[in-house]
Amino acid sequence: MIPLDLRPRFRRREITCSLRTSELHLAGLRARRLYLVAESLFEESRHDPMLTDDQLAAIVQDFYSYVLDLENKLRLRLGRNPEVVRARRAKHFRGVAQQARADLGANEFGTVAFISEAMLRKHKLAGQLVETGRNQLSQALMRDGIDLGEPPGPNNTARTPTALPGCVDLAGWQQERSEFDASRELSPEPSLLLRRGLYHPTE
Known part of the structure; x- marks a missing residue:
């Protein structure tokens, strides 16, 4: 038994x-x-406890559902992206995905250790895993993050070109939008800004 x-x-x-x-x-x-x-x-x-496949899948899915939800809310809030901003963000996310791939190849699990620990606490597993088990979760988070961070292509069927852990940068996005609008000769009409989510009637 x-x-x-x-x-x-x-x-x-x-x-x-x-x-x-x-x-x-x-x-x-x-x-x-x-x-x-x-x-x-x-x-x-x-x-030397390890997470079961079901536990591992549940934790990774939970975290990236949160990341995708946060990214989606950000998109809905800010509205249409100027092409220059879209290109900058795409370049940024590709760089983050490349760095994550390098970290994974070097077994640098510490780069996502704070995320792993936070998710273990959320799932009431804090303190129950030794280093091998924590690295198991970090590795899974990094691998799934690479898929999410790279845009879809012939060799990548990622679900959406979104952000890796900690890459949803609201301040950075807003700054890029501000720089783009400031570079224009005429400021956008308030109605246009309202549709983009950057203008409030009380401002």
């Missing part, structure tokens, strides 16, 4: 294995050996 605290991780109640013999004495020896191996496995699992 698998101990109660480990059943969610193994996703079963017991471990079974054919002893491949009908000889009682040999079956007894093999059963004893299987017991010892299973106990060793349980002990190792407790000392």
